[in-house]
Amino acid sequence: MSLFAFRRPFEGLRAGRAKSRNSTEHSYGKCYKTTYRLCVLSVSAVIVASWVNLMCPGLRIFYCRITSVWLILLAMAAPAASAEQWGYVRWVYDGDTVILSDDRRVRYIGINAPEMAREQHPAEPYAKAATRANRELVYRKRTLLEVGREPADRYGRILAYVFLPDGRFVNEALVRSGVAVVLPKAPNLKYEKRLLAAQRKAMSAGKGMWHNWRHCRTRLVGNGRSKRFHHPSCSRAARIHPKNRVLFENLWDAFWDGYAPARGCFPTTPWLRRPPR
Known part of the structure; x- marks a missing residue:
């Protein structure tokens, strides 16, 4: 892919890397701290589990429920730390x-x-x-x-x-x-x-x-599930389930409703006009 005649930005690159490293380390640092705390709490839970298993057999069911809740919270907290x-x-x-x-x-x-x-x-x-x-x-x-x-x-x-x-x-x-x-x-x-x-x-x-869009009639078949539109002659259009099938009279309506061209039917962007010079 052409890089549109941009020169490689050597100047300031070292400073940029330093900034990114510092900011990334700060982000990862918070993630590591959160993960560390979760690990400490998990180890504590295992220790308590062993004690309950030995000393209080009657509390096993109660502890199993608490552990289940804890695992759910752990799963929710882990991705949030690095989002x-x-x-x-x-x-x-x-x-x-x-x-x-x-x-x-x-x-x-x-x-x-x-x-x-x-x-x-x-x-x-x-x-x-x-x-x-x-x-x-x-x-x-x-x-x-x-x-x-x-x-x-x-x-x-x-x-x-x-x-x-x-x-x-x-x-x-x-x-x-x-x-x-x-x-x-x-x-x-x-x-x-x-x-x-x-x-x-x-x-x-x-x-x-x-700009200066041409509103020509071009029948299209949209997939309401994937939000992609196809040419009626496209093989993928024929495989769309009837309940997900959406018909459009032109490209404008398809884009207005938030649909995008299916890559298999539209490998390029033939509907786009060259921008004015």
Whole structure:
């Protein structure tokens, strides 16, 4: 994939890595402290269990119930300790992916930006605009990563909602600018409604890819369960269960309802017009 003629930011990289290391260590430090305390309490519970087993056989049932509750609380507390972390962005890969100073890759949850040029495929319309917008938001900045319920994708990238220190929601900002579309995917659906509201604002205002939109009739078949739409001729469209089948008269209606193109039927973005120069 082309890097849109961005120069590698050597200057300030060492300082950026130091900031990221400190912030990441702070986040992990809190996680380690929480985990340590949970381990201490767990060991204490085992000691008490042994004492109850030896001295008070009549309390075994009561203790089993208490232990069950404790295990549930332990399972709930463990992921919460590492749900948020800080990272310093040293490189913007494209409109929805960044690289942190510790070389971790972060893929924004709930949105999809047009693809930059890769191998034999040219850059899609608005790919450079999306990359530029993402760069203006996060490049060489400290960001808060709210990791999703599914923490990583099959490529090993962190799946996260990204926030700036001033509270701005990066995923939402890109959608509101019209350079990215909503891409819902379970189980990471926490901000789905908020992102869809941002997309509708961009569509209504004609921003980015929604500028001078052509409202041509194009029948589509949507899957209400996956929130993806297909060409009627697509083999996947025929396999959609009738109760999940949703019909659209055009692309605009599908995007307005929060559906995204199915990759199998829409490998590229043919509906997008080239941005005005």
